[in-house]
Amino acid sequence: MDTKPLSDSDRELIDRVIKTNERSFDDSFFEGAHIVAAGVRTTDRTVYDGVSLPAAIGRASLCAEPVAIGSAVADGHNHDDIETCVAISYPMDGHDAEDHRVVPPCGVCREMLVDYNDEMRVIVTEDGEPRVTRAVELLPGRTW
Template sequence: MNPQPHPVDEELVEAAARVARTRCRGDEHTMAAAGRARDGRIVTAVNAYHFTGGPCAELVLIGAAAAQGVYDLRTIVAVGDRDRGIVPPCGRCRQVLLDYFPGAEVIVNRDGRPLAVPVPDLLPDGYVWADHQLDGGQD
């Protein structure tokens, strides 16, 4: 798949990078995520690593956003600690993002540059969680 480049939300990338630099310490928190809501607000989160499969930063971001009344994230990015830069979502996060925010974009690093791509492009032929869509999703 060769998506058309979209403008990258540099402020969002910097918000995630700032959280990664200042809040990710040790092995428990190694990734930060930031999401921009429809109304322009930025929500941030960090992962909760655990050997049993603790949640990724993108998943924590979904919960943190809901706790702040944000149910419509438009753009999402994850950044690694120790200046690792933008990190693409894992397969589980791609599926969850497709289920929760199919119209959102995710900022990834492609060919050495940040690129905003639609969530469905990250999971072609993805499974659609029909039960979640029956109630109209989260607005």
């Protein structure tokens, strides 16, 4: 996977999503179910937040990335307008995490990110450090 260093605006996006995660975490809901917050930045620099939505029936649960993308689309942005995406995991003892951390999109979200903009910049970690790659790099064998 080809990755590049973060820009200042990428760091600002991470900081914003950390604040969203802190604001939205509810340890009394689903016994503190794993919560992820995501943010997408559009080409006009607007940022949209999303949070994962756990549900008693697993299929009804939503990841944070589609919630953030849905917010951007609902506000009138075209799929090509979505420039950058990051997801941040809330620190939880059961997940061996003491601090917020960048998490890669799951397989389903990778497919969705590529559907919306295969050149979208996605913040991931490489050797424990946040880096940027293109969405299509997350699905190297995708042929459709």
